Amino acid sequence: MIRPEAPRRRSFVVLLVSATSACVLGACASEAIVAARETGGAAEPPPPPVAAPPIPSAPATPAPPEPPAHFPPLPEVPDNPTTGPGFALGRRLFYDARLSRTGTVSCATCHEQAHAFTVPEALPARGVTQEPLARHAPSLVNLAWADSGLFWDGGSKNLESLALAPLTHVDEMGREGELDAMMGAIAADAAYPRMFEAAFGAEGVTVGNVMRALAQFQRALFSAGSRWDAWRLGQSAPWSADEELGRDVFARDCARCHTPGLFTDAGFHNNGLDASFGDDPEAPRRGRGRVTFSADDVGKYRTPTLRNVAVTAPYMHDGRFATLETVVAHYRTGMVDSPSLDPGFRREGAPPGIAMSDAEARALLSFLDLLTDPALGLDPRYANPFLVSP
Amino acid sequence: MRHALSLLVVPFVALAALAGCSSDDDADDAQASQLSAAQRAELDAQIAELKEKVRQLELRIAADEGFKQALERELDKAKAALKAAEDKLAAEDYAGAVAELAAATKALADLQAAWDALPGSVTLEAKFAFGAADLQLDTPYELSTGKTFTFSEVRYWLSNVKLTVAGGATFTVPNAYYLVEVMQQQNLSNGATGTHTLPANRRESVVIGGVPSGSYTGVEFAVGVDPVRNDNLALGGGELHVLKNMTSDNGWMWFTSYIFSKVRGSYAQGDDEPIAVAWETGANENYRVISKTFSAPVKVGAGVDTKVSLRADVKKLFTDLDAEATPTIKAAQAAERTTLANNWANAFELVGATGQ
Numbered sequence: 001m002i003r004p005e006a007p008r009r010r011s012f013v014v015l016l017v018s019a020t021s022a023c024v025l026g027a028c029a030s031e032a033i034v035a036a037r038e039t040g041g042a043a044e045p046p047p048p049p050v051a052a053p054p055i056p057s058a059p060a061t062p063a064p065p066e067p068p069a070h071f072p073p074l075p076e077v078p079d080n081p082t083t084g085p086g087f088a089l090g091r092r093l094f095y096d097a098r099l100s101r102t103g104t105v106s107c108a109t110c111h112e113q114a115h116a117f118t119v120p121e122a123l124p125a126r127g128v129t130q131e132p133l134a135r136h137a138p139s140l141v142n143l144a145w146a147d148s149g150l151f152w153d154g155g156s157k158n159l160e161s162l163a164l165a166p167l168t169h170v171d172e173m174g175r176e177g178e179l180d181a182m183m184g185a186i187a188a189d190a191a192y193p194r195m196f197e198a199a200f201g202a203e204g205v206t207v208g209n210v211m212r213a214l215a216q217f218q219r220a221l222f223s224a225g226s227r228w229d230a231w232r233l234g235q236s237a238p239w240s241a242d243e244e245l246g247r248d249v250f251a252r253d254c255a256r257c258h259t260p261g262l263f264t265d266a267g268f269h270n271n272g273l274d275a276s277f278g279d280d281p282e283a284p285r286r287g288r289g290r291v292t293f294s295a296d297d298v299g300k301y302r303t304p305t306l307r308n309v310a311v312t313a314p315y316m317h318d319g320r321f322a323t324l325e326t327v328v329a330h331y332r333t334g335m336v337d338s339p340s341l342d343p344g345f346r347r348e349g350a351p352p353g354i355a356m357s358d359a360e361a362r363a364l365l366s367f368l369d370l371l372t373d374p375a376l377g378l379d380p381r382y383a384n385p386f387l388v389s390p
Numbered sequence: 391m392r393h394a395l396s397l398l399v400v401p402f403v404a405l406a407a408l409a410g411c412s413s414d415d416d417a418d419d420a421q422a423s424q425l426s427a428a429q430r431a432e433l434d435a436q437i438a439e440l441k442e443k444v445r446q447l448e449l450r451i452a453a454d455e456g457f458k459q460a461l462e463r464e465l466d467k468a469k470a471a472l473k474a475a476e477d478k479l480a481a482e483d484y485a486g487a488v489a490e491l492a493a494a495t496k497a498l499a500d501l502q503a504a505w506d507a508l509p510g511s512v513t514l515e516a517k518f519a520f521g522a523a524d525l526q527l528d529t530p531y532e533l534s535t536g537k538t539f540t541f542s543e544v545r546y547w548l549s550n551v552k553l554t555v556a557g558g559a560t561f562t563v564p565n566a567y568y569l570v571e572v573m574q575q576q577n578l579s580n581g582a583t584g585t586h587t588l589p590a591n592r593r594e595s596v597v598i599g600g601v602p603s604g605s606y607t608g609v610e611f612a613v614g615v616d617p618v619r620n621d622n623l624a625l626g627g628g629e630l631h632v633l634k635n636m637t638s639d640n641g642w643m644w645f646t647s648y649i650f651s652k653v654r655g656s657y658a659q660g661d662d663e664p665i666a667v668a669w670e671t672g673a674n675e676n677y678r679v680i681s682k683t684f685s686a687p688v689k690v691g692a693g694v695d696t697k698v699s700l701r702a703d704v705k706k707l708f709t710d711l712d713a714e715a716t717p718t719i720k721a722a723q724a725a726e727r728t729t730l731a732n733n734w735a736n737a738f739e740l741v742g743a744t745g746q
Contacts, residue, residue, distance in 0.1 A: 079625060155644035160624035164632060165644055177578030179633055207632050211624040282722040291645060293724040 061085045061198065064216070065381055067144065068224035070232055071261065074144055080160060082216040085198035088385075090217025092195065093210060095384045098185045099167065101174030102128045107166070107214065108384065110137040114377045116308035117141060117221060122319025128174035134284040136319035139312055141223035141376065142305060148266040152301045152317040155291040159215035179207055186210065221382060223307050225373040228260075239370070246367025249360045253331075254306075256344055263306040263371065269342045270299040272335030272352050273316060287317070289340075298340050308376065310369045324368060328361050425484055433479055433487065440472055440494055447501060461501060468497035508692035509602050512745075514551060514609065515595035516700040516738060518544060518572050525704055527572060530658065533708055537659045539667070544704055545571035545636060546613050546651035546734065549628070550679070551598060554608035556687050561602060567615065567628030568596040569636065570702075573654075578635055588635060594702075603691035609698050609743075610681040613734045614650035617674045621646060645721050647672040651734055653704070657713040669707070669719040669730055676731035680738050688745035696745030706737040 064087035067074045080086075093099065097106040109126045110133075111117040117140035123132040135152050148154060156162040168176040175182050186192050187205045199216075200209045230236035239247070250258075259265045268288045277286050277298045284290065289298035301317045315321040321330060335345055335352045345352040356364070376382070447465060475490035518525035520541075530538035551566040576588040619625050623632055623646060636649045650671040656664035682700070690696045710729050711719075719726045 079622060151644055153644065155646065157621040157646040160622050161646040164623060164637065177635075208624045208626050211632075215624070280722075281724075290722075293722070 061088050062381075064220045065222055067222055068229070070229065071142075071222075071224060072145060075147055077215075077219070080212045080215055082220050083199065085195065086200070086213050086216040087220055089192075089195040089199045090213035090215070091382070092191070092385050093186075093214050094217050095386055096186075098189075099173060099175070099182055099210075100128055101178060101181075104128065105173050110166075110172075111140050113379070113382050113384075115139075116223065116312050116373075116376055118312050120313060122314045122322075127169070127172040129171045131171040133171060135317055136314065138302075138304060139308065140218050141221050141307055141373075142262055143221065144219045145262050146264075146266055146302075148268075149291070149302065153286075153288045153291045154268060154302050159218050160211045163211045163214045183207060183210070223373045223376045225375040226307065227370040227372075229373075231370070240366065242363045242366040243370060245360065246363035246365070246370075249356065249364045250367050253354045253356060254364075257303045257342075258306045263309075264303040267303055268297065268300040269303060270338065270340045271301075271331075272337065272341055272345055273320070273330075274299060275336045275338050277338070296340055299338055300340060306368065307371050308373055310372050324365055328356075328364060332356050332361065425482075430479075433484075433491075436491060437472060437476060437479070440468070440491075440498060443498055444468060444472070447498070447505065461504065464497055464501045464504070468494045468501065471497060505692050507603055509600045510690040510692055510694050510696060511597055511599045512553065512601050512606075512690055513595055513597050513695075513697045514548075514611070514700070515697065516548065516570060516702045517594050517741075518592075519701045519703045519705075521703065521705045525572065527574060531705070533705075533713075535712075537657060537714075539655050539657050539708070539713065540664075541572075541653070541655040541704070543571075543573040543576075543652060543654035545569065545573060547615050547630070547636065547648060548596065548611055548613065549615055550610075550612045551596075552610040553601060553606045553690075554610070554683075555602075556605040556607050560610075561606075563598050563601070565628040566598070566611075567619070567630040569629050569634055570594060570596070576635060601690045601696075603689075603694075605687040605689055606684070606696075606743075606745075607687050608681060608683040610679060612677060612679045614671065614677040614731075615648045616677060620648055620674055620677070623648070645673065647674070647721075650676055650731070653707060657717065659714065665714060665717050667713045667717045669711075671719075671727050671731045671734065672721065673727070676727055678731050678735035680735055682738070682740040684740070684743040686743075688743045690745060694745050696743075698743045699741040700738050701741055703737050703739065707733045709733050709736070 061084040063084045064082045094107045094111075097104050097109070099106060105126065105128050110119050110124045112119055118137045119126070122136055123134070124137055125132040127133065138152060143150070143159060150156040150159065150162050151165070156165060166172040167179065167182070168174075170176060183205065193205055196203075196205045196209055196213075199213055200206075203209060227236055231239065251260075257265050257267065257269055270287070274285070277283075277289065280286070281293060282290055286298055288300035288302075289295065291297070309315075310324060313322060313324070315324070315327045321327045331345075331354045333353060335341075337346075337352050341352055345354070347353065347355075444465060447461075471490045471494035475487045475494060478484075478486035478490060520531045523531075525541065525544070527541050527543075530540045532538050546569075548568045548570045549566055551563040553561045553563070555561060570593055572592045572594070573588075573590065575590045578588060614620070615630065619627055619630060623637060630648070636652070637647075651669075653667070653669040655667050657667050658664040682698075684698075688696055688698075707730065711726060711733070716723065716726050719730055721727075
């Protein structure tokens with residue numbers, strides 16, 4: 001068993017521990033989830049308990065989580081369809097620190113369930129070298145619909161291929177030139193060979209299947225249990241006047257890029273954070289331009305989903321804004337012009353930005369609170385399997 | 391008897407006519423006994439010839455495990471018929487001997503036809519060269535600038551081989567992803583826990599099995615990896631693998647792509663300190679397809695040694711590129727990458743294609 005990562009925020013330690021002990025006691029957190037989901041309106045059956053005691057005969061692997069019914073159709077992935085065994089394997093790999101050079105860093109180190117699979121620091125320094133990374137860790141929810149490229153600059157084309165970058169990055173998991181050693185550690189584990197076979201058949205323990213399994217798990221990280229979803233499904237209590245106004249402000253000023261539903265257009269935009277982007281074509285601050293090498297794309301970043309936005313500070317690709325208030329203030333008065341600035345922010349006779357009254361800004365923040373999915377952080381299907389089962 | 395004779399192939403027509411005479415009911419023994427020593431010798435010679443053919447087919451079948459058992463059964467039939475022919479010849483039953491020879495001949499003709507339809511293999515060679523010379527590592531070569539370049543590594547993915555069938559159809563080689571390279575040993579580990587090394591290697595040819603028998607007029611292949619495989623590093627195929635030091639690397643880290651080609655070496659200018667050069671192509675827009683037409687069609691089939699010989703002249707990689715001004719070409723050097731990819735496309739020349 002791997003020593004789990006210690007979550008860094010005390011409040012979330014409490015959440016995790018309570019969820020874990022509930023599962024260990026057998027009642028599991030699923031009742032709490034069901035309750036949360038009923039108020040949140042997601043019409044799903046209760047998830048299966050995770051902490052099943054060891055049974056001599058092999059228990060059937062639960063099916064992977066189903067996509068929310070009110071979301072767009074789930075894009076098919078013919079090369080790597082998500083299966084129960086593949087999801088279970090991907091989940092274990094996602095939480096397994098042995099994948100890193102030092103045995104101390106897993107995917108979950110910088111993508112914590114309790115934080116909607118991001119972390120609260122701007123530039124996390126949680127990798128094998130403890131050096132701050134170049135980018136803020138993005139949330140991983142609802143990536144099944146992210147078909148325009150992953151990472152903030154879209155340089156990774158799919159979740160399968162993405163895994164290689166953090167695995168081999170010298171400051172993240174440090175396995176550059178050492179993926180064979182990583183595969184040795186995986187193959188030597190008591191459970192993995194059987195799990196790989198269940199997921200991928202005789203091909204078994206291969207790097208390609210590590211990438212496929214991690215993708216299957218991440219592709220099934222659905223977050224759809226917010227009050228907004230309940231409203232969308234006609235199951236919510238009435239909203240406050242502020243929330244109602246906030247919804248209108250959002251529709252007017254934000255929905256162009258943060259398309260309701262997934263709350264992202266999966267596009268790349270320059271939202272006026274910086275005036276210049278340097279000359280080094282590979283510098284991280286070039287944004288999307290670092291991938292396309294096109295001047296038109298300099299300073300653009302992938303639109304992040306706003307789901308769980310109220311609980312996933314800090315904000316932007318570099319985490320430069322610590323609070324949502326700062327973010328809204330940026331759009332109202334802080335934007336700077338540059339050639340690739342999204343034209344939707346340009347105004348006649350005024351610097352770029354969004355005109356919004358103080359009352360509207362406050363209402364908008366109330367609305368953004370509605371996008372929080374309280375069940376996500378407790379969903380046992382997404383929890384660290386090393387914590388809940390031997 | 392006549393029916394059986396009609397199946398005989400040309401060399402046996404004379405003997406069959408002879409045997410036909412001997413089979414007349416009323417004069418059988420008398421005429422048969424009149425077989426001349428020369429005729430007898432001819433029958434012996436035909437038996438010896440077929441035995442040799444059996445022996446050669448046995449050798450070929452032994453080399454083709456998949457078809458071995460089925461073919462061996464046919465071969466056994468031919469051998470049994472040949473043995474019977476010999477016995478009947480010894481017993482002076484000439485009509486019987488000729489009938490057995492006819493059976494043996496048919497069995498062998500069927501077997502030969504089945505054999506001819508078997509797929510064959512093609513050796514595709516692309517020898518590394520610098521101008522007229524074979525390329526050697528650690529050897530300074532003079533460039534058109536008058537300065538020298540010393541190679542330590544040249545690697546590329548040779549992929550998606552297609553062979554043009556005479557008449558215009560195309561045979562696409564499945565899973566055709568080969569890593570062609572000449573390089574010294576590479577230590578890939580960053581030193582902490584692993585000791586992963588790639589051995590020194592010179593690999594300039596690939597053997598493509600399972601090519602349908604027939605006549606071929608040309609070859610097509612690519613330098614790089616097609617977008618479908620290149621956009622999903624988990625797919626693999628052929629020799630594609632992420633542990634070959636030809637995937638995401640320094641400079642490609644955030645970029646889903648195989649590295650299509652690598653050139654490493656040092657550029658020397660007089661007495662100055664040599665410049666370390668690292669040139670790479672990658673990303674879908676650098677994928678290049680190369681096609682060559684043979685001067686004459688070549689045959690492919692079981693037992694045919696088919697070889698397509700190319701030269702990859704790495705001197706051509708320096709066209710319109712200055713190793714001093716651009717010692718590094720990686721993801722970020724998009725314009726130079728395009729030039730380099732074009733140079734790769736122009737580096738291959740057809741030396742010849744043989745197959746009989």
